[in-house]
Structure formats: structure tokens, C-alpha cells
Amino acid sequence: MDVTLVLQGLLSGLLFGGVYSLMAVGLTLIFGVMRVVNFAHGDMMVWGMYLSYLLATRAGIDPYLSFVVSAAALFALGLLVQRGLVDRVIDAPHEMQILLMLGVALVLENLALVAFGPEPTRVRSPLGAATLWLGPVFVDLARLVTFVVAVLLTVALSLFLYRTDLGRTIRAAADNTYGALVIGIDVRRVYAVAFGVGAACVGAAGALVSSILPFQPPTGLSLSVTSFNIVIIGGMGSLLGAFIGGLLVSVAESLGAVFLKPSLKELVSFSLLIVILLFRPAGLFGKRTS
Amino acid sequence: MTKHRLTRRTFLKATAAGATVAGFPLPLRAQPKTFKIGVIHPVTGALAEPGQACRLGAQMAADAINAAGGIKSKGGIKLQLIVGDTQTKPENGRVEAERVVNRGTRMLMGSFDSGSTNAMASLAQQRRVPLLIDIAAADPITANVAKSVKDGQQKVQYVYRNFPTGSSFGRKAVQYFNEIFKEANASPKRVVLMYCNDLFGQNQARGFQAAHKAANPSWEIVEAIPWPEPPSDLSTEVSKAKAAKPDVIAPITRPASALLLFPEIRKQRIELMGIVGPGSPGLYEAGQLAALKEDLEYVLTSVPWANFKNPKTNAVAEEYRKRSGGKTFDTNSGYSYDGMFVIADILERAVSLEDPDAIVDAMKTTNFSGGLMQYAGPVVFNELGDNPNAISTMIQILSQKPVAVWPKEAALQKLVFPRPKA
Numbered sequence: 001m002d003v004t005l006v007l008q009g010l011l012s013g014l015l016f017g018g019v020y021s022l023m024a025v026g027l028t029l030i031f032g033v034m035r036v037v038n039f040a041h042g043d044m045m046v047w048g049m050y051l052s053y054l055l056a057t058r059a060g061i062d063p064y065l066s067f068v069v070s071a072a073a074l075f076a077l078g079l080l081v082q083r084g085l086v087d088r089v090i091d092a093p094h095e096m097q098i099l100l101m102l103g104v105a106l107v108l109e110n111l112a113l114v115a116f117g118p119e120p121t122r123v124r125s126p127l128g129a130a131t132l133w134l135g136p137v138f139v140d141l142a143r144l145v146t147f148v149v150a151v152l153l154t155v156a157l158s159l160f161l162y163r164t165d166l167g168r169t170i171r172a173a174a175d176n177t178y179g180a181l182v183i184g185i186d187v188r189r190v191y192a193v194a195f196g197v198g199a200a201c202v203g204a205a206g207a208l209v210s211s212i213l214p215f216q217p218p219t220g221l222s223l224s225v226t227s228f229n230i231v232i233i234g235g236m237g238s239l240l241g242a243f244i245g246g247l248l249v250s251v252a253e254s255l256g257a258v259f260l261k262p263s264l265k266e267l268v269s270f271s272l273l274i275v276i277l278l279f280r281p282a283g284l285f286g287k288r289t290s
Numbered sequence: 291m292t293k294h295r296l297t298r299r300t301f302l303k304a305t306a307a308g309a310t311v312a313g314f315p316l317p318l319r320a321q322p323k324t325f326k327i328g329v330i331h332p333v334t335g336a337l338a339e340p341g342q343a344c345r346l347g348a349q350m351a352a353d354a355i356n357a358a359g360g361i362k363s364k365g366g367i368k369l370q371l372i373v374g375d376t377q378t379k380p381e382n383g384r385v386e387a388e389r390v391v392n393r394g395t396r397m398l399m400g401s402f403d404s405g406s407t408n409a410m411a412s413l414a415q416q417r418r419v420p421l422l423i424d425i426a427a428a429d430p431i432t433a434n435v436a437k438s439v440k441d442g443q444q445k446v447q448y449v450y451r452n453f454p455t456g457s458s459f460g461r462k463a464v465q466y467f468n469e470i471f472k473e474a475n476a477s478p479k480r481v482v483l484m485y486c487n488d489l490f491g492q493n494q495a496r497g498f499q500a501a502h503k504a505a506n507p508s509w510e511i512v513e514a515i516p517w518p519e520p521p522s523d524l525s526t527e528v529s530k531a532k533a534a535k536p537d538v539i540a541p542i543t544r545p546a547s548a549l550l551l552f553p554e555i556r557k558q559r560i561e562l563m564g565i566v567g568p569g570s571p572g573l574y575e576a577g578q579l580a581a582l583k584e585d586l587e588y589v590l591t592s593v594p595w596a597n598f599k600n601p602k603t604n605a606v607a608e609e610y611r612k613r614s615g616g617k618t619f620d621t622n623s624g625y626s627y628d629g630m631f632v633i634a635d636i637l638e639r640a641v642s643l644e645d646p647d648a649i650v651d652a653m654k655t656t657n658f659s660g661g662l663m664q665y666a667g668p669v670v671f672n673e674l675g676d677n678p679n680a681i682s683t684m685i686q687i688l689s690q691k692p693v694a695v696w697p698k699e700a701a702l703q704k705l706v707f708p709r710p711k712a
Binding site: 113215226 | 336516518525553577
């Protein structure tokens with residue numbers, strides 16, 4: 001086995017894992033607070049990608065700067081979806097919520113099809129082509145920057161949740177909704193903010209990968225499936241779990257492609273899911289609920 | 291809140307009314323003034339771009355046929371397209387075909403990807419509706435039907451194809467590889483085959499490998515690297531290809547995977563004589579050229595291509611450009627356009643349009659030379675139902691435009707191989 005190839009696979013997988021982590025963090029936050037599985041997650045990410053595409057092609061703004069705009073726009077979208085739709089089924093059985101979110105996913109996908117057409121595309125960024133060579137191994141600068149920003153955003157999100165009043169109210173509402181209501185927390189407002197922040201994470205993730213990953217309107221479904229896989233591996237509702245899970249899945253896929261036929265690499269990540277569910281049914285960092 | 295309850299009486303009323311309508315004898319309904327053709331492609335989903343190109347190509351051809359007086363031998367009957375969308379899901383080939391057949395279509399055309407076309411073919415056989423495959427390369431689609439007819443399991447073959455098959459793609463690609471290497475006075479030794487691992491990609495790769503084995507040329511396929519389609523990352527696959535020290539990379543892509551593959555090949559600085567594709571989408575469409583720019587420059591690929599030496603092709607291509615918002619008349623729009631003209635030719639010659647077997651009889655004796663694509667001869671159907679004259683052309687991206695470069699009789703420009711060093 002070629003050592004360079006293994007090292008390269010490890011490095012590429014780890015750096016790409018930053019993207020996976022960021023998209024999973026948003027999903028796990030929404031689930032952790034509201035117990036709603038956001039099936040439109042991948043489609044929201046695709047909209048983050050298209051926004052950065054628009055800003056790059058119309059205003060010449062690099063996606064590594066415009067991710068802030070994508071995050072803000074998706075925050076607003078998340079807020080609207082929560083207030084207008086999710087809020088109405090928050091106490092309904094899970095299947096109602098799943099149907100609603102699948103409906104939102106379909107609407108988002110088809111709106112993108114009408115607005116941007118069916119062609120796959122990617123955003124061109126000077127960083128997208130830049131590489132740094134360390135002997136025989138190379139570092140893809142776009143992935144490195146994405147990785148660093150993903151780490152910083154996850155840290156910022158943790159600080160927000162643990163060090164600010166609003167963050168504390170979100171955690172309170174997540175831990176015990178009834179208790180939060182009793183002490184006067186506006187739980188509906190907290191839910192809307194949490195949904196918005198989750199959507200903003202995935203909006204930022206979308207913009208950050210728009211120069212790495214080609215996208216087209218139906219890309220959302222596979223992104224959603226990957227996000228679910230990561231969140232279940234990491235533990236539903238756990239930020240740290242989503243972050244580590246993202247890196248694990250990406251490295252597993254990358255090394256799977258090195259050691260096996262690359263077409264089997266998804267088998268590796270989903271086998272990882274089965275193994276983890278067998279030994280830790282609540283995921284790596286998940287809490288068992290009664 | 292009031293609830294609508296279904297009582298025995300309302301149920302009986304409704305079923306009686308339904309039975310009356312359904313049981314109304316057919317001849318007393320209005321006679322159709324048009325001949326309905328079910329045209330099914332993936333218009334949404336991952337293959338929406340080529341699928342929409344196919345639909346527009348078919349519609350333009352039907353418009354042209356109707357404007358020129360319809361099917362003249364049948365009193366100028368007009369073609370009416372009943373369109374369907376597989377949503378890029380293989381199983382929907384059958385679902386959509388069934389839907390359009392229930393709406394009265396008497397011929398089918400479709401459907402771009404081999405998976406859904408295969409599903410359509412089984413319905414065409416069951417419902418006895420002749421199907422002309424405009425695009426889909428997997429060999430077994432027609433071969434399986436031909437075999438079941440030969441073995442006596444089915445009486446008539448209703449499935450015919452005017453498109454190169456995976457195995458013929460492979461043979462042509464190996465032949466063109468040899469010819470262009472010789473023409474360029476170059477002798478690459480190591481070829482790495484990289485392909486998407488769906489039905490289309492597997493079939494193309496197998497066809498290419500089998501043809502290579504049979505021809506035993508001076509170059510070797512040193513590694514074959516499949517990836518799951520659509521991929522989210524191809525960096526490890528490209529690192530693997532690089533480790534095999536290739537002179538030529540032979541990619542079989544889909545549009546989305548091409549967008550990942552080519553920038554990665556450049557990033558990893560693989561020293562290559564060239565990138566030569568055995569045949570796949572993703573390397574020549576307008577959207578791909580805009581997104582990949584210099585990464586596609588000098589890329590060669592063997593694809594079914596329009597014959598731009600024919601003035602009519604240029605006129606249709608210009609109309610297509612206008613109606614599609616600036617797109618190139620290519621493999622997809624071109625073969626669907628030709629498919630509709632082949633159908634019109636069949637309908638002109640069929641003894642009766644009411645009897646599917648009469649339409650099939652006319653299909654079998656097709657000898658149509660009005661196509662706009664590059665063919666090796668007229669459109670005919672062999673014992674499997676395939677057109678042996680449907681061939682590919684080697685095209686190259688030169689100055690950001692796809693241009694036919696091989697074989698010589700189709701070439702509009704001289705090919706560039708090996709590609710200039712960056």
C-alpha cells in the first residue's frame with residue numbers, strides 16, 4: 001500500500017470533514033431543541049450554495065466572504081419556516097412533522113429548479129484552485145479554509161449556547177419545555193431562534209462548499225441523508241457529536257476509497273453507522289432517553 | 291364539523307356512473323385527429339439538464355413535422371406529444387409510460403437513462419405499444435427483448451433503438467483511441483479508466499474494457515476506478531489515479547461528477563498526455579463549459595454528435611439555441627430530434643396506425659437517411675432492434691467550444707494531442 005496515498009486520503013478526508021461537521025451541527029441543534037427532524041436540511045444548504053453563486057456571479061463576492069450573507073438569509077428563512085409552519089405541528093405526532101418537512105424540501109428543491117435551472121454548477125473562487133504542497137502530499141487550500149471556518153463557527157455556536165442569556169434559554173427550553181414556560185421563557189420565540197440558527201449553520205456550510213462541491217437542485221437529498229448519518233453517529237442533539245461525527249464519516253469514506261474500490265466508500269460510512277448503533281444506540285455522544 | 295359519510299346508496303350511484311362512462315363503446319367516442327406519442331425523459335432530478343434538452347429536441351422535431359403537413363400518407367394527421375417526467379428515478383420509466391399509454395398514446399419515445407428506459411421497455415412489451423429508444427446505451431434493454439422473442443416467450447418485439455449501444459461505444463472508442471494516437475504520432479502506454487458506478491457508467495466501462503481486450507492495442511488499462519454517483523468528493527479517487535502514473539485518463543462521467551473530477555485532476559498536477567473519454571455526458575454541455583472553463587480545454591471524448599457539415603443541422607441548431615436560451619444542439623437534443631423524425635418516417639410507411647403490429651412491421655423495414663446526427667449509414671434496425679449505423683464521433687474542446695475532430699470525414703478542426711503543457 002502506497003503510504004503517500006494513505007496520508008493524502010487521511011488529510012483530504014479530515015479537511016472535507018469540516019464541511020460535513022458544519023452541516024450536521026445545524027441539524028442536530030434543531031433536533032436537540034425541538035425534537036423535529038429537518039428533512040429540508042439539505043435543500044436549505046443548496047439554497048445557501050445558490051445564494052453564494054448569485055453573489056459571486058452578480059456582485060463578484062467570493063464565497064469565503066459571502067458565507068455571512070448566506071447564513072443571514074438562511075437564518076431568516078429558518079425563522080419563517082419555524083414560525084409559519086413547524087410551530088403549527090410542534091405538538092403533533094412525528095409523522096406529521098416529517099411530512100411537513102418533506103413538503104418544505106420539495107418546495108425548496110423545485111423553486112431552485114425554476115430559479116436556476118437543472119444544470120449542475122459550482123462557484124469559481126481563486127482559492128478553489130489553490131494548493132499547498134508538503135512534499136508528495138498536498139493541502140487543498142479551499143478545504144483548509146472551510147475546515148478552519150467550520151471549527152470557528154462551531155466554537156462560536158457553543159459559546160452562544162453556553163455563555164449568553166439567549167443561549168441559556170434555548171438550552172432550558174430544550175431540557176424541559178414545561179419548566180421553561182413556568183419561569184417565563186417565551187418558548188415559541190426560542191424555538192424560532194434555534195431553527196433560524198440551525199438553518200444559518202447550514203447556509204454558511206453551503207456557501208463555504210460552493211466552490212468545492214458541484215450542486216444542482218436535487219443535491220439536497222443526498223446532503224440531508226449524509227447529515228442524518230453523521231448526526232445519528234454523533235448522537236442526536238449533541239453539538240460535539242455532530243462535529244466529531246462529521247470528521248469520522250469523511251475520513252472513513254476517504255480511507256474506504258483508498259483501501260477498497262472507491263465505489264464502495266459509502267458502504268464504509270453506513271457500516272460505521274450500523275456498528276455504532278449496535279454498540280452505542282444513542283450515538284457516540286448522545287444521551288440515552290427513557 | 292361535518293363528515294362526509296360514504297353510504298351504500300352514494301357508493302352505488304358513483305360506481306354506476308363510472309361504469310357507464312368507462313363502458314361507452316370506443317367507436318362512438320370522437321375519432322382522434324392526432325397521433326399521440328408518449329415522450330418520456332428525466333425533466334427534473336439529477337439528469338434534468340439532458341432530459342430537458344431531449345424534450346425540447348423532440349418537441350422541435352414534432353413542430354417541424356406538423357408544420358410541413360403532418361403524416362401525409364395518413365391524411366396529414368398531426369403528431370401530438372404527451373410528455374412524461376421520470377424525475378431521474380428508474381422505476382418511474384414504467385409509471386410514466388403507463389400513465390401516457392392510458393391517455394391514448396400509441397407510440398413511446400424515451401428516456402435518456404438506461405435504468406428508466408429498461409422499465410419503459412417492459413411496459414411497452416406488455417401493453418403492445420411500440421417504443422423507439424432515442425437515447426440509452428445499455429445493451430440488455432433491446433437484447434433481452436429480442437432474446438425473449440427468439441425463445442418464443444413473447445410474440446413481437448416492440449422495442450427499437452436509434453442510439454449507439456454500450457458495447458458499440460466501447461469498440462468505437464478503442465478504435466478512435468488507436469487512430470488518434472497514430473495520427474498524433476504519440477504512443478501513450480498507461481491509461482487509467484475512471485467511471486461513475488451507475489448502470490450507464492458500468493455498462494460503458496465494461497464495453498470499453500471488453501473492446502480493449504479484444505483489440506489488444508499497444509496501450510494498457512492499468513487501473514479502473516469507479517466512484518458512487520453522484521459523488522461528494524473525488525480527491526482520493528484522483529490520488530489513486532495519479533499513483534498509477536497514467537499517460538491518459540479516460541473518464542466516464544455524469545455532468546455533476548465531471549465538475550468535481552477535472553478541477554481535482556488539475557489541482558493534483560497529474561502529468562498527462564491528455565484526457566480522452568470513451569463516451570459520456572458532462573464534457574461538452576454549455577453549462578459545463580461555463581463552470582469548468584480551462585479545465586475542459588483539450589479534453590477529447592467519443593460521443594454521438596451532430597453532423598455540422600449538413601446545412602440543415604446548422605439551421606436546426608440555431609433554432610435550438612434560440613428556443614433553449616443559448617444552448618448547444620448536442621447528443622441529447624440531437625438524438626431526440628432525429629428520433630421523432632424516424633417515428634414520422636415509420637408512420638408514413640405503416641399500413642395502419644391503429645394496429646401496433648403494423649407499426650412494428652414498418653419499424654423493422656426502416657431505412658431513413660434524413661437524420662442530423664453523424665451516422666455510418668441510414669437508420670436501420672438489426673435483429674436485436676438496434677441501429678448499427680448509430681456511431682460516435684471524437685470531439686475535442688478547443689477554445690472553449692466542442693468541435694468534431696475524428697474520424698477525418700466528420701472533422702471540422704485538427705485535433706490537438708498530446709495537450710500543450712500548462
